[in-house]
Amino acid sequence: MNTGWISEALRDKIRTQAGNQCGYCRSLQKYVLGVLEIEHIIPKAKGGTDEEDNLWLACRLCNGYKGIQTHAEDPVTGKRVKLFNPRTQKWSRHFAWSKDGTQILGRTACGRATVIALQLNNIVSVTVRQQWVIAGWHPPTENG
Template structure:
């Protein structure tokens, strides 16, 4: 396990910093990921580490940017230290879908596949159980 796990997980309130999945419903700890990947010049400092569920971490990979479908411009993915989640995303309570409210939000929802069928089903259950958002 990453030696920074406790610090990063506590800071994230044990939620994925991208899709806000609650770590408590999984039978294993979430992953510590590099917001700016080492491959792209990132570092191992705490400010560059985020708690991520397996789905978000795998889909993000070394990506840091994407094309916004509305403006057709390249923008950065959501950065948990520089962007506020509430300003970029909105949860649709009935469907469980996460809507991107800004170019950053839209690109991140698409790049991380935040609204896959399994995630929507899980998110609907988490909402009913009071575990999300």
């Protein structure tokens, strides 16, 4: 049942499942200013629910850029594809880090479309990642 309210217990469960890491850009909570948000994989505006299987963790930038998008165009094939689902898809199958660890590269149509739709390599993110690389905090290791 969709109650429109997500309990603290479910929020805590999702944070644990996600490893306190954004499902899209992989930013860790301990390095991000502000609390990572519970996001709707299928936005409520598109019929998504508050059920556990539709919720994951995202940073404010990724969640904001995603908005109500569920699909985007792959820049290589020109086909409209579903965005990456961090709950059911493996990040490393669809994305890789650039050699310098600052940019996310799409490896599949889904990955490429998601990189563009969520602006995963926006100037703020790349600049912050450069500093995280210098500090030895980035890129994060794959946890699933």
